[in-house]
Amino acid sequence: MDIKKINDRVSVTGQIDPSDIEAIKTAGFVAIINNRPDGEAPDQPDSAAIGAAARAAGLGYYEIPMGREGVSPELVAATRKALDESAGPVLGFCRSGTRSTTLWALSQAGEADATAIIEAAGQAGYDISHLAAHLDKPLA
Numbered sequence: 001m002d003i004k005k006i007n008d009r010v011s012v013t014g015q016i017d018p019s020d021i022e023a024i025k026t027a028g029f030v031a032i033i034n035n036r037p038d039g040e041a042p043d044q045p046d047s048a049a050i051g052a053a054a055r056a057a058g059l060g061y062y063e064i065p066m067g068r069e070g071v072s073p074e075l076v077a078a079t080r081k082a083l084d085e086s087a088g089p090v091l092g093f094c095r096s097g098t099r100s101t102t103l104w105a106l107s108q109a110g111e112a113d114a115t116a117i118i119e120a121a122g123q124a125g126y127d128i129s130h131l132a133a134h135l136d137k138p139l140a
Contacts, residue, residue: 003027004097004124009083010090010104012097012124017045018053030088031060033079035099037067060086066099071106076139080107101126110138 001020005011015036016024024032032054038046047063054061062082066075083090083104092100105117105128114135121128 003091004126006101006104006120006124008089010092012092012094012100012104012126014093014096015041015044016050016091016093018049021050021053021057021059024054024091025057025059027091028089029059029091031062031082031086031090033062033064033082033090033092033100033103035064035066035092035094035103037065040067040095060090064103066094066103071102071139073139075103076106076109079103083107097124098126101128102131105131106134106139109135 001013001016001023003011003013011029016032032050034047034050036044038044051061051063062078064075064078064082092104094100101121101124105121108117114132117135118129118132
C-alpha cells in the first residue's frame with residue numbers, strides 16, 4: 001500500500017485488500033472511501049469484503065464507485081458527505097488514487113481556494129490542474 005497524503009484529513013492510495021484494514025486503522029484513519037467499482041480487474045477484492053473488514057475494525061466505510069461514466073454531482077456530494085461525517089483522517093482508494101483525488105478535489109470546490117486544492121493534490125503526486133475551471137464553485 002502506497003498511501004499518499006493530500007492533507008491532514010485526506011489521503012489516497014491504490015487498491016486495498018481486506019488484509020490491509022488493520023494497518024489502515026493503525027495509521028490513524030477513521031474511515032475508508034472506496035471509489036473503485038467491483039469487477040474492474042479479475043484479482044480485485046470485492047467491496048463487500050473490504051467493507052466488512054473495515055466495519056469489523058470499527059472504521060467507517062463509504063462505497064462511492066466512479067466508473068466509466070465519470071464524475072457526477074451525486075458522486076461529489078456523496079464524497080463531501082463522507083468527509084463531513086468522518087471525525088478524523090479518511091483514506092480514499094481506487095485503482096491508482098486518481099479517481100479518489102479527483103472526487104476529493106471536486107468535493108472541496110467552492111470551499112477551498114482552487115490553487116490550494118491543485119497544490120495539495122500535486123504534493124501527493126496527482127496533477128489535477130485540468131480541473132481548475134471546476135474548482136471555483138461547487139459542482140451543481
